[in-house]
Amino acid sequence: MSLIIAENISKTYITGEVEIEALKSVGFEIEPASFVSFIGPSGSGKTTLLNLIGCLDKPSSGSLNVAGTDVFRLDRRAAAAFRGNNLGFIFQDFNLMPVLTVYENVEYPLLMVQNIPSAERKKRIMDLLEAVEMTDQKDKYPDQISGGQKQRVAIARALVTNPQLVLADEPTANLDHKTAYMVIDIMKKMKEDLGTTFIFSTHDEKIVGEVEIIYTLEDGQLTGRNEKGGVKDA
Ligand code: ADP
Numbered sequence: 080m081s082l083i084i085a086e087n088i089s090k091t092y093i094t095g096e097v098e099i100e101a102l103k104s105v106g107f108e109i110e111p112a113s114f115v116s117f118i119g120p121s122g123s124g125k126t127t128l129l130n131l132i133g134c135l136d137k138p139s140s141g142s143l144n145v146a147g148t149d150v151f152r153l154d155r156r157a158a159a160a161f162r163g164n165n166l167g168f169i170f171q172d173f174n175l176m177p178v179l180t181v182y183e184n185v186e187y188p189l190l191m192v193q194n195i196p197s198a199e200r201k202k203r204i205m206d207l208l209e210a211v212e213m214t215d216q217k218d219k220y221p222d223q224i225s226g227g228q229k230q231r232v233a234i235a236r237a238l239v240t241n242p243q244l245v246l247a248d249e250p251t252a253n254l255d256h257k258t259a260y261m262v263i264d265i266m267k268k269m270k271e272d273l274g275t276t277f278i279f280s281t282h283d284e285k286i287v288g289e290v291e292i293i294y295t296l297e298d299g300q301l302t303g304r305n306e307k308g309g310v311k312d313a
């Protein structure tokens with residue numbers, strides 16, 4: 080069964096007298112354990128779409144099923160619970176909390192999820208910090224580490240609740256070439272190891288070269304779907 084089924088999603092922003100059709104009848108399906116990217120120029124609707132999939136906003140029309148849940152029907156409280164249990168987020172500017180250490184940043188989403196014993200909590204955090212090679216930095220604050228290190232912490236934070244789906248909006252935009260590849264490699268490994276689906280928005284060729292399916296957005300419309308016919312890592 081598909082992890083995501085999107086049908087006829089439209090989103091119009093109304094600011095004052097101006098209406099902007101950010102998404103126009105967009106539809107697609109994404110399978111579990113996929114590595115997918117939406118690409119398109121600035122303003123094409125990528126962030127709008129990721130925000131809808133992430134239950135952070137509601138569409139003007141259309142339907143969206145994520146992991147068996149009709150997410151556009153969730154009220155605010157139910158959407159927050161759904162996010163906490165099913166989704167992880169990675170952002171262009173990392174969005175770490177400056178007053179929390181690396182360890183505490185990764186721990187943070189777990190504090191929202193009930194019923195995880197503290198030993199299990201600690202093990203999950205330490206395992207993920209090891210996976211992103213940040214164990215030795217765990218007591219540092221975000222302003223004491225580099226951009227690439229911050230994004231590795233953000234990956235650990237996104238995965239600590241074992242989400243089925245991680246949404247990553249331009250995750251490599253603020254990283255240099257080498258660091259971007261390292262971050263993409265970590266996400267790919269997480270996908271292989273854990274079966275997590277990653278959905279990116281990007282115009283970064285490095286990500287485009289690594290994903291399995293590329294959806295193209297142009298001016299709010301889905302204009303292309305390219306699948307790399309079963310090509311996997313050598
Ligand atoms: P992308 O992420 O591909 O750059 P966005 O989804 O951010 O595209 O934006 C799509 C269109 O919607 C753009 O024309 C943008 O200006 C507009 N838009 C995005 N967010 C808002 C908003 N909160 N209010 C009004 N217009 C918006």
Ligand code: MG
Pocket residue numbers: 125126127248280
């Ligand atoms: Mg954007």
